[in-house]
Amino acid sequence: MNAPLQSLSIEPITAPLKGKVVLPGSKSVTNRVLLLAGLARGTSRLTGALKSDDTLYMAQALRQMGVSVEQPDATSFIVRSTGALQAPDAPLFLGNAGTAVRFLTAASALVRGTVVVGGDANMARRPIAPLVAALQRLGIDATAPSGCPPVTIHGTGLLDGGEVEIDASLSSQYVSALLMMAGCSRRPVRISLSGPHIGAQGYIGLTIAAMKAFGASVASTDDTSWTVAPGGYTATDFRIEPDASAATYLWAAQALSGGDIDIGFPIADFTQPDAAAWRVIRSFPHMPAVIDGSQMQDAIPTLAVMAMFNATPVRFVGIANLRVKECDRTHALATQMQRINPGYAREEGDDLLVFPDPDPSATAKNVRIETYDDHRIAMSFALAALKIPGLSILNPGCVAKTFPAYWDTLRALGVRIHPGD
Incomplete structure (x- = not known):
């Protein structure tokens, strides 16, 4: 049996991501x-x-x-x-x-x-x-x-x-x-x-x-x-309908790359709460200044990473519950953003503030993103790697919790992903 990969490195994209993907079930x-x-x-x-x-x-x-x-x-x-x-x-x-x-x-x-x-x-x-x-x-x-x-x-x-x-x-x-x-x-x-x-x-x-x-x-x-x-x-x-939380990563990848990704399921047909993230994602790069995450909690890591590339800062509120998920997601998001660029994020009480950098390509290089064995931290920071060079994702196998084919799905859309060292 092959040993699990310790990390994956992701190359920034050079063209819009396009294609049709099959989402996992909810x-x-x-x-x-x-x-x-x-x-x-x-x-x-x-x-x-x-x-x-x-x-x-x-x-x-x-x-x-x-x-x-x-x-x-x-x-x-x-x-x-x-x-x-x-x-x-x-x-x-x-x-x-x-x-x-x-x-x-x-x-x-x-x-x-x-x-x-x-x-x-x-x-x-x-x-x-x-x-x-x-x-x-x-x-x-x-x-x-x-x-x-x-x-x-x-x-x-x-x-x-x-x-x-x-x-x-x-x-x-x-x-x-x-x-x-x-x-x-x-x-x-x-x-x-x-x-x-x-x-x-x-x-x-x-x-x-x-x-x-x-x-x-x-x-x-x-x-x-x-x-x-x-x-x-x-x-x-x-x-069972497709997973709306999984869909947020593809919607975000489309928005960040200016691409066209067909998830094979009408947005209006989702009944899961995280589908509400679509309205926020389609507003990129002019996301709201304040985003209430209380009713779409699993979509917040996706939206927070997107906010790194928004035109203006974003405050995430109503997310106290993120502290008792697979990890303390608010702290994990802030900490890993700060490792890329100290000015990207900070915590205020249970809120998360994200401050975009006008030149993300000039941020820290060769940052290994700690995922805390949390699938959503791994999948969301993979989105950051689409724009920022030198990022790698530790413990990439943790995505098996909800989206085992995530890395293959990104590869099929044209993202270059390599085993880390």
Whole structure:
């Protein structure tokens, strides 16, 4: 087996990038429908799916819990389930897959027996206490002594229903996890926010749409509370849309190069929140002076790197949640920009300020970008390398988390990429 590449060097482009690319399926949708298919009695066929580290961790965990998950081709899963999850023989290891850890933490309450949900060293630093506290308020025996994974759940195989408030300011995934679990309750479950703030509200809509596709009934009178009716899920065939977060890198590459890149999917058809980044990207090089990233968090690394080449400075606000992603993305972005040019960026509280350089070709040479094992840091700084000579990306294999073909996709568009030293 070949050793993983330590770095990749990227040559600045000399011509507009043009071509047609195939985007991976949405990670967010794939991991939602994998779980829902696992909770549904019967056979579900999921097409257009993402096959990446995060989704393969979810698929393997479901197998450990007695669900049959087959992979007939590169973009499909066939899921067969009795509609009930079984206690696994060993802890569930989910790497640094936040969706998988949070969704399975809640779903494990439906298991009769003990489930331990954990991941790698990075996941052991990502907060999950608000979700655990909400499960406890529903009468579920769940503990996470450090406030982060691993989480131990002693399930009874039943969820009686009830009402629960949750603090979702750190992540909307907490709410999505409770919603999907609630579909299997014996009585209605009402979930409400304990405060007005929620990370990426749009992902709640994504969850509810997926639940309804699998037969669930979810009612809501506003954006702060939801009632899920009992009844469980029904197996179904589901087509997964392309990943909007992945699309942002291609939209940005097109804008930065003045090119023409066909992603093969109409922008108006995306239902994922990060698709909102398109409106900002198309304004380049006159991006807004203030960009609120609260509802398109995974697109912020893309937009921040683009801002290095904007006509005027940009302040990113509403991004406090970026500090508890795969890494502290705000600090990572600022630090790596400053290594290229000390004047490029600074942090102010939880805001990120980016100051363009009128002559990016005159910035520091031979900078090796630290990616912090974070796929979005790697993919976004590859965009900077399209304009700035001498940049290389460390640990390029981390893109396998959500976009395994990223480097090949850039090469197919004409970007020259070489193994680093």
